Amino acid sequence: MMRAYAPVAVAGVAAALLPGLGSPYVLSLTLTCLMYVALATSWSMFSGATGYISFGTAAFFGLGAYVCAWTLDWLPWPVVILGGAALAAAFAAGTGGMILHLRGTYFAVLTFGLAELVRHAMTYGEKQYAGTVGRMLTEVPSDLVVYYTVLALAVAAVAIAVAVRRSRFGLALAGIGADEQRAETLGVPTRRIKIAGFTLAAAVAGGIGAAMAVRWTYIEPLAVFNPFIGLQTVLIAMIGGAGSIAGPVVAAILFSLIAEYLRLQFPYAYMIALGLLLILSMLYLPNGLAGLWRRAGRVNR
Amino acid sequence: MTAPSQGLVAERVTVRFGGLTAVSNVSLWIRPGELVGLIGPNGAGKTTFFNILSGTIAPTSGTLRIDGREFAGRRPDHFARAGIARTFQTPRVFGPMTVAENVRFGRAFAGRRADHNPQVPGEVDDLLAFVGLRDDAEVEAAAITPARQRLLEIAMALSTRPRLLLLDEVAAGLTEAEVQRMAELIRRCRDELGLAVVWIEHAVGVIMRAVERVIVLHHGELIADGPPGEVVRDAAVVEAYLGAPMEVAP
Amino acid sequence: MAPMLEAWANVIVSGLIIGGIYAVVAVGLNLQYGLMRILNVAHGEFLMVGAYLTFWGTTLIGTSPHLLMPAVFVVLAVTGFALHAVLFRPLARVAPNPEVFEARGLIVSFGLMFIVQNAALLAWDADLRGGQGSLEAVRLGTLVVNGDKLLACAIALAVGGAMILWLRLTLVGKAVRALMQSPVGATLVGIDVRVLHPLVFGVGLGLAGLAGALISTFYTISPSIGQPYTVTALIVITLGGFGSVSGSLIGGVLLGVIEAVGVELTSPSLKMLLSYLVFVAVLIARPNGLFAR
């Protein structure tokens, strides 16, 4: 059990020391890694455990980014981040009550629709009230501050995932994933648990959105509500193994590295490779990387 | 009779699915510590009635009181915490978890309450021993035989430390000897743990020997409610279900 | 009063026409999901491929796009048949239960979406092509209607009607309907699911290609036109109910009219917002479709 977290801990320490050693390029690459570590880990914590596959991460991320755009000038940085997390969480709690009675594909499709709805609503709202669709960020915190913020969020996401897994709350989520109705007849207040899990995952994504927003100097809905953010989060978690904690972390790092190298030079080939990888992993590695090393462990024993 | 305040009281409960009335105007009272059999032909509405008593579905109309409090329309977890536990006709255990984890689950939720039934053991080990699954504790629940999964279902229900146990065809598909042991286990649930039990089964002979009160549903209606000896001679029951009067050993 | 009425009639008619096309965009996806629980989110990408095949066919061979449509249907249907055999059948074999199969199938079709869309970008670059249309505007009383759209709508409705007849009158169609009702129904009908599934998956893709061919007769095309049509198909299916073909036809027409009227009442920039609003609202309130009991 502990051994599985060891590589994660090592990676965390390495990431913390990195700003002293690495070039700005390495730093920015690591930042992307950390962002997806946080998103995929918090996603797995809820969606991986319960089977409620959400494509809505982009909505939470984007809301967090907009909180940053609205408040960066007049609120201290930590409050901006917390504000991003809070708005995303509030949105998840509000909509969760309405959508979490749907299961399976219905839920997956609905979260995607909801994220797109938020994006279009934001586009429209900003045009109505601010006159423009996008917003310029002028005074942004230093790269180092952003880096450590995202690192802290990634560490927090992993810590939350570990803590949840060991808690009664985590047990309830696992029960919902195994057989929701059975869990309910054994006394799990499934409605409240689902909303809480959905909200917690959203809070992390909102915080990440707020922190990452400053990487763009110009915030616009198409960028920060990009459905690809939600999609990529799901893919990373699934390829890593949504039932595990270390799996998505490793997958997030691998993905960001591959993406970084391929995406700029061969953008189309990159997406094709991504698609192939997805299909192959569903066919031959349905439990993700985590399933692979679990199987390897069994063979070794 | 004044309205009873102890146990479970259903009054004029009706369930409709579209045009089909699955349960029609059923009223009954399950008293604490009673061992009751529930019989009726296929599609009579027995499982649907359990679904109402456990909150899995809400009745279309009628009231449902547990120890005097109204429960109709509440969520299943409220019923579980109020001391009502059930099994499912096709066993629904958490396949990927071990047998012990399955039992620990209910203990961690409904079984945690302060007003649970103190006669039901709180230790997972004791519960597994009670149903006879101790040797399988660390086995994945999906990997044990269907007959044992039925025992596990009962252990899971008991893990909520209930006062009323609803058993849906827990003896179906078991061998003669296993059925006898199941009947014994159910009697011990009542005698040693002080539970009220309602037991659905098609094996009328087994039910009649095991219980002290029989309820008969037919086309969703309650057509008989009384001691086995009377029910087997009831004209309506004979016509609807038994085909011929049967004898019950005292 | 009269000009006002006429304007509205124009709006409704154009909504009806585009709605007829939406219907055929959705039918294939709905058949696939209804029968096999495969929500093929690459649907729009295959529509886009159909549009390109039509475009290149007409440009290179110089025939009318409408004559090419049967060929486009067949090419994509064969592709679908093969994809089912290579991807979804093995997936079904290893999935422990239908719920898991559904989730994995969804992810696999996301993979397909990436592959097809980006292969198209590699092959044909991101330029806009075609879309000039070939027919004169048609006068219906005092209304003036785009002739290409009208013909496309007529073909779409004919195809939709043919699908309904196919499902109702042929043995295979009856088997499909029986299977959509209950999985055990099919074995009773005596039809082999191992043939039926790839066949219907192929028909679904063929219909996507056909829809693309229709759209290419009056809109410009590019490799990125597919995804919005996947969304359109999802909205239509949600309106009409998952697994119901006639529901899809009604849902398509309904969406076309809702969009047209909504945009007329507000502004064109609200079209997508409106579509998603309808989509989300219907899914939340009536997940089995507007017309479910």
Ligand SMILES: Nc1ncnc2c1ncn2[C@@H]1O[C@H](COP(=O)(O)OP(=O)(O)OP(=O)(O)O)[C@@H](O)[C@H]1O
């Ligand atoms: N969720 C549902 N939706 C529609 N109809 C239902 C539903 N559940 C049960 N029914 C119908 O209600 C009737 C009663 O079913 P129920 O399962 O309660 O019968 P039963 O007495 O338990 O039968 P069996 O002995 O076969 O288990 C049947 O006609 C059944 O088809």
Ligand SMILES: [Mg+2]
């Ligand atoms: Mg039953």
